[in-house]
Amino acid sequence: MHSHDDKLAQLSPFELKDELIKLASSVENRLMLNAGRGNPNFLATTPRHGFWRLGLFAMREAERTFAYMPEGLGGFPRLAGIEDRFEIYAREHAGAEGMAFLAGAVSYVRDQLGLDASAFLYEMCEGILGCNYPVPDRMLKQSEVIVGHYLRDEMAGSHSLVGEFDIFATEGGTAAMTYIFNTLRENHLVSPGDKIAIGMPIFTPYIEIPELNDYRLEQVHIEADPDLGWQYPASEIDKLKDPSIKAFFLVNPSNPPSVRIDDATLERIAAIVKDRPDLILLTDDVYGTFADDFVSLFAVAPHNTILVYSYSKYFGATGWRLGAVATHRDNVLDRLIAKLPEAAKKELDERYASITTTPRELKFIDRLVADSRTVALNHTAGLSTPQQVQMVLFSLFSLMDTPQAYKAAMKRMIRHREHALYREIGVAPDPNPNDVGYYTLLDLGDLSEKAFGKPFSDWLLKTVEPRSLLFELAEESGVVLLPGGGFGAQTPAGRVSLANLNEADYAKIGKAARALIEKYYKKFDKR
Structure with missing residues (x-):
């Protein structure tokens, strides 16, 4: 196992991640599992469909001005009559992706929030066209x-x-x-x-x-x-x-x-x-x-x-x-x-x-x-x-999502991933009603104690530098975790983001972590 010089100890965990990624991808054709940076691998589609649909309506608004010029010029949207024109547009494109959401949004803004629908539509059209400075500058x-x-x-x-x-x-x-x-x-x-x-x-x-x-x-x-x-x-x-x-x-x-x-x-x-x-x-x-x-x-x-x-x-x-x-x-x-x-x-x-x-x-x-x-x-x-x-x-x-269906789906997804991870490690985390599960800290002391008892856990923490375990994990199984210590955690731990991989990947990470603990347990047992 190679030594990790003290220079790396100075790095922010986000920079250290790049060193771990180099190691994790060192084996050819091996899938690297990067659970380091918390970039989610999911995204909300409905409001994005609404964005593109709105963009097409805004283009129609812009092209009402200078329509006599063939060179591709448009003008600012017009406030007068914009709500009526939007309703015509919505009827024309009923059933198109994003249309129901956008029409619902206009209704919600007008009927639930009590705002002027025309002022809202005008601000959105001018905004999406990017044809004016942000006014007011703090926020529209x-x-x-x-x-x-x-x-x-x-x-x-x-x-x-x-x-x-x-x-x-x-x-x-x-x-x-x-x-x-x-x-x-x-x-x-x-x-x-x-x-x-x-x-x-x-x-x-x-x-x-x-x-x-x-x-x-x-x-x-x-x-x-x-x-x-x-x-x-x-x-x-x-x-x-x-x-x-x-x-x-x-x-x-x-x-x-x-x-x-x-x-x-x-x-x-x-x-x-x-x-x-x-x-x-x-x-x-x-x-x-x-x-x-x-x-x-x-x-x-x-x-x-x-x-x-x-x-x-x-x-x-x-x-x-x-x-x-x-x-x-x-x-x-x-x-x-x-x-x-x-x-x-x-x-x-x-x-x-x-x-x-x-x-x-x-x-x-x-x-x-x-x-x-x-x-x-x-x-x-x-x-x-x-x-x-x-x-x-x-x-x-x-x-507008009053039953909170999107939120429930988000929570379900990251919590299932957390469950898959710990299931493979073979250790359940302590139940915590305030746990959110976007990240989880794999605490080496805690996991090794739950798996093989306190004497082993004490020995492991005395024998091994926690950061070197992260390097070992990267090198042997292609799994990248960030050091908890870099976030000021007092205990030796690896940070797993539960947002950026699929459930099967977290099961693999769990297996790799378990294998690493077992490897050290064999050494401990041999003493």
């Missing part, structure tokens, strides 16, 4: 309302979320995070040397960003406990009572353990916020749609929480780059900016002077938009409009 008007309904539906569930919130459409959840870190820094809400709490284990870049030169933040880790089904113990949450901690960043449901935060913990955080109204919470809830009865921190502590959501995983749309940031209209960020010392306010007056005559009234979320384009280019900010249209159609697809 009807689009913001519809995505707001979707987020409220998915992130608050039956929880009452009082008041209005603003949304900024971004190129995926990671762009949202990049923008937020930057604007927090530019507006002196976090400064080098400040303490921020991070819910561990977590998506690796969220550990790496604060360490960067740009930020130099001091991290306080809030550790989830595997023995508590990966919940945060009360003693860890209580670290947030420390007034020197400026912000708390977390992923919910977590990545990689893929467990939603239980209600008691959410309430505990909300209670701390009541005593610490200056605490900033940032929650990345991209896996929330895979959980049962999901409630976001944004629903229980809306005035202190920045919500980040991405459409990537649930709709199988990582390549579309669709994300959103939401802040409540009454929020801690705007309050903290208003309380900055006069010198800092003057500096920020200058920063935002080119875009508004009253820079002090500029909301945090609008500063986010401006900063995303280095302020001076604010007039060209905003997510591309065809992207916003697909985001709206994904949202409507979910809102």
Whole structure:
């Protein structure tokens, strides 16, 4: 077995994956099973059919203008009469793929959401044609309302979320995070040397960003406990009572353990916020749609929480780059900016002077938009409009699915995969009502103990470096897992994404993991 130099130990698990892939594909004609990166192998078809169908209607609208010119010129759609023209189009194409969904969407927007159908159709047509700048730049008007309904539906569930919130459409959840870190820094809400709490284990870049030169933040880790089904113990949450901690960043449901935060913990955080109204919470809830009865921190502590959501995983749309940031209209960020010392306010007056005559009234979320384009280019900010249209159609697809058939299918699929994996390992994971199952952590200590007892498990963890087991797995069976340690997990574990392969593949991964454990058990037994 070759030695893995310390250089690899420095790599992010996502870069280490490339080294593992080289090994896994080293045997000719062997199928490599890459369960590393969480790119789903499923995608939502209905809202995509709706997108292409809408595109054809928008083209018809564009070609009504300049129709006398043969050179392929069109114009902007016209608002007047657009709803009637759409109904004619829908009747003409009844039965065509995507038509029933699109007609249903127009009806839903008009009759359920109470929006103007013509304004909606006009925004969608202009948006899908991409013939105008994104106006407003933060998010198109009807689009913001519809995505707001979707987020409220998915992130608050039956929880009452009082008041209005603003949304900024971004190129995926990671762009949202990049923008937020930057604007927090530019507006002196976090400064080098400040303490921020991070819910561990977590998506690796969220550990790496604060360490960067740009930020130099001091991290306080809030550790989830595997023995508590990966919940945060009360003693860890209580670290947030420390007034020197400026912000708390977390992923919910977590990545990689893929467990939603239980209600008691959410309430505990909300209670701390009541005593610490200056605490900033940032929650990345991209896996929330895979959980049962999901409630976001944004629903229980809306005035202190920045919500980040991405459409990537649930709709199988990582390549579309669709994300959103939401802040409540009454929020801690705007309050903290208003309380900055006069010198800092003057500096920020200058920063935002080119875009508004009253820079002090500029909301945090609008500063986010401006900063995303280095302020001076604010007039060209905003997510591309065809992207916003697909985001709206994904949202409507979910809102209109009242029996939640799509969601049930998603959950069934990833949970069957999880079952196939553990069935072949021969070890069942502990039952956990908060398990979401988008990822699973194969905990070497836990699996080896359940398979062959504690003495073997203790010996294995003393004898073998966990990362080398991942290399061995890649080399011998072509299976690629990411190291749990790279995500800040305290236990030696491999992260399996249950989204990107088929059920039979997870059975193969289970077999390979079992074979590896058995191989070491033979060595242990021989001693």
